[in-house]
Amino acid sequence: MSGSATLTAASAERRASVMPTPEGHGQILLSVPGIRCGACVASVERRLAELPEVVSARANLTLRRVTVTLANAGADPLPVIEKLQALGYPASPIDTSDLGPQAESAQSRQLVRAMAVAGFGAANIMLLSVAVWSGADGATRETFHLISGLIALPIVAYSGRPFFDSALRALRAGRTNMDVPISIGILLAVALSVVETVQGGAHVFFDAAVTLIFFLLAGRYLDQLMREKARSAITGLARLAPKGASVERPDGTSEWLRLDAVAPGMILHIGPGETVPLDVRVVEGATDIDRSLVTGESMPIAAGLNATLEAGTRNLTGTLRAEVLRAADESFLAQMQRMLGEAEAGRGRYVRIADRAARLYAPVVHSLALLTFIGWVLATGDWRASAFVAISVLIITCPCALGLAVPVAHVVAAGRLMREGVLMKDGSALERLAQIDHVVFDKTGTLTTGQPRVSAAPTDPARRAAARALAAGSVHPAALAITAHLPECGPPASDLREVPGFGIEAVVSGRRARLGRSSWVAEIASGGTAPAGPAFAFERDTAEAFHLAETLRDGARETIAELEARGLTTAMLSGDVAERAKAMASRLGIAEVHDGATPADKIGYLNALQIDGRRAMMVGDGLNDTAALAAAHVSMAPSSASDAGRSAADLVFLRDGLQAVAVAHDLARRTARLVSQNIGLAVAYNCLAIPLAMAGQVTPLIAALAMSGSSLLVIGNALRLNRAGKMASTPSLPAAEGLEVPA
Structure with missing residues (x-):
């Protein structure tokens, strides 16, 4: 009875790891630490596809994980796990949020220890071998052979484990890999050396076996070091989502619930500075929203009644009541995580x-x-x-x-x-970068510096001082740019209030003033008009505009010209509006422009290039570029990029200029x-x-x-x-x- 209950519980736990897909299938993510090379990827995908319950299997070499799609969402994944075990790849289900690097770090530490022990043993055995090579014979030679054997045996047993374990798993699964002949050669050399030592023979090969292990461990550690740096992109996206949300009760009070307990139709309270936890529709309130996760553009947008907000975007100014539209596992952020995982799996092949x-x-x-x-x-x-x-x-x-x-x-x-x-996280990135024939650039934060700056401002000192006093009361990017541009300090502002989506209003030197959207400023300005763009006006006075501009990143135009000269084609993918995107492209000499691009649009564009046999490099910085960076043949991001963007990219450039793209290529x-x-x-x-x-x-x-x-x-x-x-x-x-x- 107890055994049956245990089996039922284990089966239920495995089934709980299978997530339903919109197509009615089930999908499970398995950790498979034994995946070490392209041959492993091909073997795992091919053999799992033979199972009748498996629709598809995609192995990710970088993350050492396998995503398996099952025909039935309620199926037990035990046959898949058993098949991998039979192939010599022990596997276990993992939570999509369990993406930390602890296991990989432990493996690296093990390789370092094994390499250090092998290096110590090789140096000492070589010293003893010098005497034998120099002509030592008789009892002296036998003594040196014995000491060499006493040093070599424990070192081979300890430092050779990575090769022995791998070879044993392969042989048990009825296959071979590179570690099988390595292990056979080492064990035969040690065994025959022991026999020769016992029988007083003239030749032993302990030095050969230990030196062999040391060099092999060095190569394996260098490769592991490169791979370890490319595993945390999905973790960066997962950290964007809050663990829970403030949900309104029927009596009007609030309670905090975990995201997986929040259902569509519930009402959330989202305060200023908070991240939107789920996809929602605003039912009360107005605010400015940072949608850089979606569009890559740093300028916030106004959001009011009935506005739809995506999970992961940030509420900047106002307090909102919002209705939940989708559950946590179907939110925009969850979809981005899935797209990123699929893109990395594609690159992992x-x-x-x-x-x-x-x-x-x-x-x-x-x-x-x-x-x-x-x-x-x-x-x-x-x-x-x-x-x-x-x-x-x-x-x-x-x-x-x-x-x-x-x-x-x-x-x-x-x-x-x-x-x-330039920082490189994965050695294979250099191989892929050398093969590219097309380069795709994001606009804001990549081709430009990403932060707006004031290019023209009112000249009257009193207006400048008052505008700065108002701007200093806001964290809106436009306000921050105005504050940085205006050094003048004037009388303080009183009764300051920020109207989400419109701007800032206050009293300065006894006069009411507004700074913000031109239509809103025009309400108090003389004549009821204001110039386009962020404007400032005292009540019943002429309104004047602040002109904001984006500045090209150093070397952007020259880098694109250099890439074109090398025979590479270029394109711009931007979430910005057509007017600004095309103006930027024309200044840079980029003929192909795609504006208003969402994360899914960017992945679709890159996938279309891949289908056409093109090999594209993606250069981007925003959270909205994360999945595209992972989907591209190779990718690059500036150090100013989001955490998830830097993690998804193969290379990160640390300097402000874009010259790093041409240098890396x-x-x-x-x-x-x-x-x-x-x-x-x-x-x-x-x-x-x-x-x-x-x-x-x-x-x-x-x-x-x-x-x-x-x-x-x-x-x-x-x-x-x-x-x-x-x-x-x-x-x-x-x-x-x-x-x-x-x-």
């Missing part, structure tokens, strides 16, 4: 160069080593000598050079980019050439070394040294990036040529 090169490694090396062993046994009848030759083949073909060829180049490139003011092309050279060196090394090893001309020790030498060769080649000349960049405009467009 990109197969890196090293992954493609490694797919054939295991079966080829196994076959060569087995054929070598069989051939030498048939030729000599000596299984021990045949085993030594086979081990030499396994070690000398070790993928150290191949494993280091890509990550070491990416780490050197990351350091070079850092000196140029230039380095990406150089790195791509260098990576190809490194892989070519690794392949050439194997083509030369394998025949010698199969012919018995290479001992395991020499094989380990040759393997180390090939690794040092690709490292040295990668370091040429640091010695390369200055990268191509675009000069910024002189200050006198700064461009402005109306805000």
